[in-house]
Amino acid sequence: MAKLINGKEISQQIKDELKEKVSALKAQGKNICLAVIQVGNDPASSVYVGNKKKACAYIGIESRAFELPEETTEEELLSIIKDLNEDDGVHGILVQLPVPKHINEEKIINAISPKKDVDGFHPESVGSLCIGRPGFVSCTPAGIIQLLKRSEIDIEGKHCVVIGRSNIVGKPMALLMLRENATVTICHSRTKNLKEICKEADILIVAIGKPKMIDASYVKDGATVIDVGIHRDANNKLCGDVDFASVEPVAGAITPVPGGVGPMTIAMLMNNCVEAAEREE
């Protein structure tokens, strides 16, 4: 029986810590504001954006919502970002991904000022993480580090296997584990012997985007398993990239979906907004 890593509870702790910080900042006359931009109305995106707005309200951060139609042009979106970059009242800018196909995602990410890049997706933020300089760190991987630390799971010297090498999850995750002195292996769709490599992991972080792909046969006895995936199964129930029922009996610790990594992503977004405001001085 694995210890359940409770992301809902840990994210709540973090949000409560941030709430106190925000009221202290407010007492000094500083109000924090996050601009959240959604283009189109993908239902999953709307759920995440809604969760972000709720978290802002709870912590005392103002959220300025831009609900733009699917037909919004790249130029229009870039122009909104430019205005927000120049607006001293706005501390963080988030453009919910994916954006519609006619908009170049890379151009949008590059347009956001690194000072307001609370998602940590800008090349300057990623480069800073890579060479150990201060900058915003992608929220999902940063949240996973918090999950591990606050669950008292040692990272230093452990073999961490990350499955997935996307720019927003897998790669920054591997860099963060390295920064925490883990020995890190990154796996992807061309990896041979995926199962054998995963079986070596003390900490297995799964971000592949394939529902329930990782079962007990990939997991060493007692390993910590972190499930980043988020899907809806045949019964419209949320599930991850990990087959929880299969893995839970062999793992030492495991995150559920929902209530694992997802809520941490939002808590770390809030953390980055507070940092953006604090850095302003």
Ligand SMILES: NC(=O)C1=CN([C@@H]2O[C@H](COP(=O)(O)OP(=O)(O)OC[C@H]3O[C@@H](n4cnc5c(N)ncnc54)[C@H](OP(=O)(O)O)[C@@H]3O)[C@@H](O)[C@H]2O)C=CC1
């Ligand atoms: N909970 C949260 O807060 C968040 C959850 N997510 C979820 O996490 C998952 C991953 O997201 P993201 O990183 O954006 O996904 P991407 O689709 O961008 O990346 C998936 C990665 O997994 C690799 N991969 C795909 N299939 C296999 C396979 N059969 N064996 C080994 N590796 C494989 C790919 O390899 P290759 O590079 O070779 O193609 C790629 O590197 C998704 O389910 C997403 O919804 C994402 C962000 C936040």
Ligand SMILES: Nc1nc(=O)c2c([nH]1)NC[C@@H]1CN(c3ccc(C(=O)N[C@@H](CCC(=O)O)C(=O)O)cc3)C=[N+]21
């Ligand atoms: N610019 C940008 N930044 C992101 O951080 C970003 C993004 N685009 N695009 C999509 C992914 C995905 N993501 C999630 C956030 C919260 C939950 C979350 O709250 N999950 C809850 C359940 C949510 C539900 O009910 O569906 C949970 O796992 O318990 C999940 C996933 C952020 N992302």
Ligand SMILES: [Mg+2]
């Ligand atoms: Mg992706």
